[in-house]
Amino acid sequence: MAVTKSVISVTGVDVKIGTAEILHKVSADANQGMFVGIIGPNGSGKSTLIHCMSRTLHLATGKILVVGKEIEKYSHKELAMLLGVVPQESTRTFDFSVDDIVMMGRYPYQKLLRPPEPHDREACQKAMALTGISHLTGRSISTLSGGEWQRVLIARALAQETPLLLLDEPISQLDINHQIEILSVLQSLTHQGSTVICVIHDLNLASQYCDEIIMLNQGAVYATGAPHKVMTQENIRAVFGLNVMIRTHPTTGKLYLIPIYHRKPIKKNGRKVHLICGGGSGTEIMFALHESNCDVSTGILAMNDTDYSTSVQLGIPCIAEPPFSPITDVSRSLLEESIDTADLVVFTSIPFGQENMDNIRIVSEYCNKPILLITDYFSQSIDNCMASKVAAIVNRMISDGRAAMVTSTEALDQCLGKEYPA
């Protein structure tokens, strides 16, 4: 296994543009067959690092070794045979054809005044097939969309057939399907022994595809290593100033980041609301109430319910039971307690399932607070969407005047204490 061979290593690189220090003592390393992602907020020096590695920027101090030799010691053509670069943006001044542009990737291999050899053409065709632009053969580049142009540039770098690829946000303008296609192609190249260093804005795609992540912050390396070591809640908060939930992707088992759209609490206002929900039906109103700093509690929920995890992530008190088990007395008394302190009880979980039936039974027996039943998706006919037993209870609550059918907007307004015109 020649996996440990270092393809590019950056040591103590400082870059100054004018008086601004763009990179400060940056050191990084990439071994053969690695997919390395560079992440970091805008202005953290990601592109500058790529420029240093591709020798388009002058280093103030520091050293960059490519395949064990200093980068400055390569001739232009030698370097172009070792590393291919996909720039962040490229201007289209003149009207070339797509084939011309991809063939430019073969420049370091071509002899003076010789027409392209058959293997040059093969390399170009292969690169165009990999990036999914074979159908653009012969098109003039001024007619391409931004995403198509980006794929042409990637194809050009692939046509260079280099052991190392540097890409500066290669997928920023692509549709989600092409983003995944391109990253998969790059990943398959790393399986064949190439090394890929790629600036990625999308943290989730970075964690999916990268073997190693370099996290930059303000021109310095903040963290480096495997995605699960680098992309922690603490690091993301420190570097991006964003709170995220970190989950496991259901099919790939890689990290998956979900941002928490979270504002700083100012003061509690509105009323205290108890929310009875389930199956994701309460997520939206729960978040809206949480955003408006309303005092919310939820339950009783099963622990495998998505609303349960939403409550936990948002830090909302939640009464919960293990999955597929009946409601215990403890939960029941907790629910009663919660209803006592609440100003309002809101139901979102229509239709009711077997477990949830207990919720409505407890509420109907115990509750003396106003009850709102949210019915956005269902006709006003209660009988159509519930078991007859539940329908009877709900109908009785409505006829008693204890409960009212509302839309979710109305419910939100009432929870926030807004007067709703009669």
Next chain:
Amino acid sequence: MTQDSVQSQRSFKNIIGDGNIRALHMTMSIVSYRWMLLIFLSAISVISVIICTFVGPSNICGIQIMGASKISLILTQIRLPRVLTSFIVGGGLAAAGAAMQGLFRNPLADPYVIGTSSGGALGAAISLVVFHSFLLPLAAFCGACSSTIIVYVICRQNGKVAVETLLLSGIAISLFCSAMLSFLMYMSGDDLHQIMFWLMGGLWNATWDKVRIGLLIIPAIGVLLFTVRELDILSLGDDEASSLGVNTEHIKIVLLAVTSFITGIAVSLAGSIGFIGLIVPHMIRSISGSSFRFLLPTSVLAGGIILLWADTLSRTFMNDMPVGIITAFFGAPFFIYLIRRRMWL
């Protein structure tokens, strides 16, 4: 053969929504189309040279009485050198313009924009006024080269030449040279007429000696033809070019040297003839695409043909008016049309 048919099939699929090149794909592959264009232009060049030699103010057919010796004198000593000079100058200027457009990644660049020709004109004027036309071609060439070198030195920073500063310093040097020229004209007295003619650009005093000097342009164009692949890549930008393996600084110096050499020679032979370097590559681009592999040779031929016919027009019908006036008169509106059409596309 098979490849051509595959290409034409492919191109047939992509006809919708494309520019000019697209339409040509309908009938044949772009490569064979370009070769046809090149051959066609070569044929036109040869025919033009022959026709233009026999066309002129003293109609050869009408002056049979002059006798064969006089006719052959007019043809070989007056017309032929003039025809050849105009062809070489036109081709050289077009090649220099095309190369500079690639080098500066700016379709508006030409030897006039970066001050090369005003330097050449200044050199020529100095020679006229101060040294009474002594070594005028050499002076023009020195002027062109030194203005290019000054511009290059001004904008070279950290071993790199930024295109924007190059264009701006070119304009500054042009303005300076114009001011110096005005000063010389103001001071010149009797030589004013000659300088004026020089600035307007004309080929009235072409001789075989000048043709010999003009032949120096041909190897220079040859050097440019060796750099077409680099020119293609360079037109994408310095960083991209260098990551594709082009030694950008090296190639830039070569291109600057060669283009100012060509411009210097052209100015020394024919004065300031504008718009050829700007218009011809534009025209060619719109019919054969931007790849310098074809743009450069076709521009040379087209530039030669255009200047040749413009000069023939001027000496036959316009009492030998300076040809620079004609090229500017037709060139400027055409250029505006090209700019507008670029906007529409």
